[in-house]
Amino acid sequence: MKRLLTQARILTMKEGESRPLENAWLLIDGETIAQVGTGNPKIDADEVIPMQGRLLLPGWINTHGHAAMTLLRGFADDLPLKVWLEEKMWPMEERFGPRQVRWGTSLAVVEMIRGGTTCFTDMYDHMDEVAGVVEQSGIRASLCRGVIGLGSREEREAKRQEAVRFVRDWKGGAGGRISVMMAPHAPYTCPPDYIEELVADSAELGVPIHIHMSETEAEVEQNQRDYHARPVAHLLKLGVFDRPCLVAHGVHLTPEEIGILAEKDVKVSHNPGSNLKLGSGIAPIPEMLKAGIRPSLGTDGAASNNNLDLMEEVRLAALIHKGVRRDPEAVPAETALRMGTLYGAEALFLEDQIGTLEAGKQADLISIDVNGAHLQPLHDPVSHLVYAASRDDVQDVYVAGRPLMRNRELLTLDEEKIRFEANRAFTEVAP
Ligand SMILES: CSC[C@H]1O[C@@H](n2cnc3c(O)ncnc32)[C@H](O)[C@@H]1O
């Protein structure tokens, strides 16, 4: 099937291209982008879709989250991470079964597609359910069974085996839309020998590692007490950074630690909304950028954010560092856009497939209606995307060449049913 999108503005997000192509077109052939050009295309296609007044760009890539936590949105707010996790989230998650994960994740995917996210990362439990939702919805995802190693040896081993089994079953699943990782939850929930086992698994399976790291000051202090090292040195010693690795947060980092992460090519998922709400702090993104790290963006779960709006994270990333540094150049708009697109693809080791609009890549793209009063005059589409537009301006969403939303109508998911079932699934476990 060939689809030709015409008369659009196209922001390719390719390195060195920061202005949109005017009166541009993009040809989708099956799953991939066949060609991008300007003017009048003389090309045969099965469907020609005029895109006047629309800006096309790569879909947003959310590099950290826990999708099913939509069921816990607003359940416990205004608490620090440790209390929030130990007293509120974990007791509720213990009650979660496959149904809660299926419907919580479905709700999350509705929200993400509506907001223009074409690829999300999920670290959770009951991951076969998550993979099922990805299959059905048509979205792309990087999935991992998050393991917490605080229980008995038998419990630990069972979780590890399940994580390994999940990787084997779903690597390249959903027609290649699912990629997988191994995920020790955090240095404070996984003993060192357990992390080493998971590192060995990741090497044997040929998949990256995803882990929460240096999220709060309390975590760093606890790591020093327990292991006489800060989290970065600790994970370095355990071999985590000898594997392709994506760390979530990286809020409390010294200049030396940033240097280590850069040298080891560790990928970082910056989650400004969640870090602000939990009062964890603000990650040193300008320093990371200076060191050559290309940070990506994540929402974290909806219980700590409290939405899954990657466009909001792009905006926060562009704004908060300016504010705390009193430096309007701290994170320029264009950099923030790259964090939400190309750097996200790099964080998930998928840059050969997604992250920019260019021939040969997967056709994961979104369109933004730029006719709204809040986007006039259209001096600079990059500026408007970051500082003025919102998720409600997203009109169309394509993943692997397939439309998942057109003119804001969802095409693969029954939103009304999902809203109903998600509420029912929560009621089944409500305290
Ligand atoms: C073992 S599955 C993932 C696990 O992570 C928990 N979680 C959610 N948000 C955060 C966060 O900001 N830091 C650390 N852990 C987090 C979630 O509740 C699941 O239990």
Ligand SMILES: [Zn+2]
């Ligand atoms: Zn998280």
